[in-house]
Amino acid sequence: MRIIKVLIVITLVVTSFSSCTSFDDKVKEYRDINDEIAKIQDKILDGTINQGTGVEQISELKLKLNSFDSEVSEQYASEEKVKQEIEQERKRLIEKKRLDSIEEAKIAYEEELRLKREVAEMIRMEEEAERIAYLEELKERGVFLVEFDDITYEINQKDWNDYKIAEDYDSQKIVNETKDIIRFMGNQKVNNLANSMYRTLTSGISKEGITLKALEGIQIYNVLTTGDPQFN
Secondary structure, X not given: OHHHHHHHHHHHHHHHHHHHHHHHHHHHHHHHHHHHHHHHHHHHHHOOOOHHHHHHHHHHHHHHHHOOOHHHHHHXXXXXXXXXXXXXXXXXXXXXXXXXXXXXXXXXHHHHHHHHHHHHXXXXXXXXXHHHHXXXXXXXXXXXXXXXXXXXXXXXXXXXXXXXXXXXXHHHHHXXXXXXXXXXXXXXXXXXXXXXXXXXXXXXHHHHOOOHHHHHHHHHHHHHHHOOOOOO
C-alpha cells in the first residue's frame, strides 16, 4: 500500500513539473514570436526587406500568436510589464546619476570660484594694508611720492621745491597742459585762435604801443604756436 502511495506522489510531482515546464516553454515560444515580429518591423523601417513581404510575414506570425491559450499571452504580458518597469527604473537611475554628476560638478565649480574670490580679496586687503602702512611710513619720514616717466620716486618737500625751481617745473607744467589743450581743440581751431589773437594784439600795439598785457598775449601766442614758454 505504501508503495502505491509513493508512486502516486511521484506521478503527481512529475506531472506538475511537466505541466509547468510545458507552460514555460509555451510562454518562451510566444515571446520568440513577438521578438521576431519586432525584428521584421525594424527591417521594414530600415529598408532591409520589402514592406509587402514584411507585412505578410508579420501576419503569419500573428496568426500563430492567436493560437496560444489566453493564459500564455497573459503570462507574457505580465512578464513584459515587469521587464519594462525594470528598464524604466534602470534608465531613471542612469539619468539620476548623470544629473547628480552635473550638480556635483556645478557645486565644485562654484566652490572653486568662491575660494578664488576669497583669496583675491585677501590679497587685495593685504596689498591695501601694505600701501597704507607705506604711506604712513613716508609721512613719518617727511617724504612723499612723485612720478616721472612712469617711475615713482620718494622726495622730501625741500628737494621737491628745489627741483621745481631748477627745472622751471611750474612753467613746464603749464606748457604741457597747454599742449594737451591744443591737441584737444585741434590744430585748425588753435591756428584760428592764434591768428585772431595776433591780429588783436598787433592792432592794439599800433594804437597804444607795447603794454604788459600785449606782452602776455604775445607770450601765450608763442606758447600756442611753438610750445615754447620763453619769449625773447
